[in-house]
Amino acid sequence: MGLGAARKTALVTGAAGFLGSHLVDRLLDEGYEVVGIDNLMTGDLGNLERAGRDPHFHFQMGDVREPIHVYAELVFNFACPASPIHYQSDPYATLTTSVMGALRLVEMARGRRCTIVHASTSEVYGDPTVHPQPESYWGNVNPIGDRSCYDEGKRCAETLLNDARRAWGVDVRIARIFNTYGPRMAFDDGRVVSNFIVQALRGSPLTLFGDGRQTRSFCFVKDLLEGILSLARPEPIEGPVNLGNPEEFTIRDLAEEVLRIVGSDLEIIHQPLPADDPRQRKPDISRARELLGFSPQIGLREGLRATVADFQARLAERASKGR
Template sequence: MARLYDSRKRILVTGGAGFIGSHLIDRLLAGGHEVICLDNLFTGTKRNIDHLHDNPRFEFMRHDVTFPLYVEVDEIYNLACPASPVHYQYDPVQTTKTSVHGAINMLGLAKRLRCKILQASTSEVYGDPTVHPQAERYWGNVNPIGPRSCYDEGKRCAETLFFDYHRQHGLEIKVARIFNTYGPRMHHADGRVVSNFIMQALTGRDITIYGDGQQTRSFCYVDDLVEGLLRLMAKDKDVTGPVNLGNPSEITIAQLAMHIVEATGASSKIIHAKLPRDDPSQRCPDIALAKTALDWEPLVTLDAGLKKTVTHFRNVLKSLK
């Protein structure tokens, strides 16, 4: 049973030591809530939450969501899962378990407590889309047996579980489909395009583009993304999602490389490598639902966000020396 005696909420964030999770926790603590940060530190890092340990309303718990958990909370944000290809392909079976068993365990906890729960899903549920931009009503074009399937299909199955718990048990759920997000606290070796390009530029290496660079992405700054998650969780029970959260400003990978060269002041050249299997050719969210249901849209421009992100990675490089 969720606690009823205090207006301050006790909130569980799984994957809380990760990139997005740690920023979300910052906002929740700033809002006066108590936060339990759950993470097994596979891709999350204590550096992302070091500044929080003196906060009496913050608690860190090292735990793997594939195992059951028994705590008393009022809300759950389920963000636990490696999200970059380098990390989720390292142990693909465990990645699927994290998405599926993790969802089952967190939904079971929410059912016992009768509390609201949010699932951090992903734009990868759309696969290599044949519809552009991608709206929530699109069912996707996903390879179920490819090297990315552990993540894509794991997240799709998690969404299925969330909606079945909602229909079968009346659980109050929220599902956010997160598109490419960037900002400070990204892991410097996560293999994502923004971190890859910035690290290559800052270390004087050439910037590697896979394929011809004409594939498109849209990049949302982490502060905007967190605002979207908070607004979705705050909505009444009729708004379940899934809701796309991302920046609809589409850009080619080649254009992104030039933005990063400019932001870093680097003299890096552009080189090309073979495109990975099942890499989407286009990825851009239709955020009409987020605008109408959440009154949300991204506010931070790409250049402003990259400036803050580059500063973060400069500091990371200093700490690695």
Template sequence: MPRLYDSRKRILVTGGAGFIGSHLIDRLLGQGHEVLCADNLFTGTRRNIDHLHAEPRFEFMRHDVTFPLYVEVDEIYNLACPASPVHYQHDPVQTTKTSVHGAINVLGLAKRLKAKVLQASTSEVYGDPAIHPQVESYWGNVNPIGPRSCYDEGKRCAETLFFDYHRQHGLEIKVMRIFNTYGPRMHPADGRVVSNFIVQALRGEDITIYGDGSQTRSFCFVDDLVEGMLRLMATGPDVTGPVNIGNPGEFTMLELAEHVIRLTGSASKIVHRPLPQDDPRQRQPDVSLAKSLLDWEPTINLESGLKRTINYFRDIVTV
């Protein structure tokens, strides 16, 4: 059996102080690796990684990926980019730069180091999909000039760069398309539907649904997502992706709101607001490829995941 230091890697996680990144780092440290977390703290928070600062195998570097990184690592997970409409529309030019310049800088580093690199892409590359559920071979239905384009097209361009570096330079890449993910450490003001509903319910405020509430999403608990990410990174060089990682269970916004009200015991009322421009009407992953390539499928259902997420928000939300 190999000794620990024979299999220990030094791993860079960009965006590591974010919601998903911090959970990924916990898992990597639990596997015995050294982890370098790079984050400019635009949407990530120190609170997500405060529990790690006494860990000798953890290092934090405040850094913006739109600038090159000069570090020595064995593997790279590129998670750096605002992922909620509230944050990525705040500075859309910077959002595009983060996806595109960030990908260039991370890929350049990986090329120099001959390191395996994983791109955290998104289901938003499918836009407002014309096929349902979404499979990896679908090219998408994206508005290139709308208010969400900075994120959607930025991530699509990042995927292009990853595959061009793979074809042109022989770089070992992994591209993972993340569907709606939720869980502890979500930012309470990130504008995502799960955190919005929970915070509003805990405060006894009206729960805001955009449109008539019939639009659907599929919600994946963060632990399941991280497991899929680790399994994809562990595959051989012949597996590049893209691979959908998400929970295929589909719920309307109205159903989600009713679940949250029931689980929080809130007296909140549901109110409706106009649907934002280019908001997808439906979103559901086909995870057949993840099942066949990674032997992965989600194990945590919405009720269980919501309970754990609500407990987290009870501790941080002021009523």
């Protein structure tokens, strides 16, 4: 990628969110004219502070469920609350954002030169019975559970985008993103990495759901963006591509690593596992490796250090403003 004769326009939905805002910064660095759309359901304009100083960035307050009046050669569809606390707080909004958002982008792209890179999720695999999960695995999802608005919304968006490709040749790329963390994650979103870091920095005991032996793999945001941008390459890519870091850790490992980095010996307390919480989650990234040369470089310790430093700085800024 890079700057051609004229700047290409990229549209990022969910631009004020954790991943969307990093993507905006990266696309500006790559020489794009970038339009960001967000309704600020979970996003924060503070995430766009750097982008806001760039004359090539344009923010639109808007909802992806409404018709989209921007034309861009490259679209990154990242709008959707991603943490269980947020997506379960308004399940109807979550489901409709996934499905209607994809529909609105297809309406915009149909018949035009436009590539849509869609942020799908490992949650399409539900509580997997196959481990690690390759893209060919169809998943094990509860269609009517607490997490269904997110899981099924994302599954339906994949269906809709694939049908648009088959029916009208819309160029869609589907990233099945596994647990990604890094600077700018929201303080209060209940995701395990941000939870542990905020608790450790505030000196509260770390709350661990279940026995802590459930596993996850954690991808640092910078690594993920490499995969997302490679997926936007000019040559079409059919079918979903897993993106994540396949290194697997127990949740207890994660808690202990956070405590080591913060330099604390706080207590770890146990709470019951939430409904439909997957026991194991690990991407099979063979396809991303082969197609995109994707290979995450940043290990958990290095990524956590950068994330803890960012949370520390933001907590200090909040404290200085009396918040």
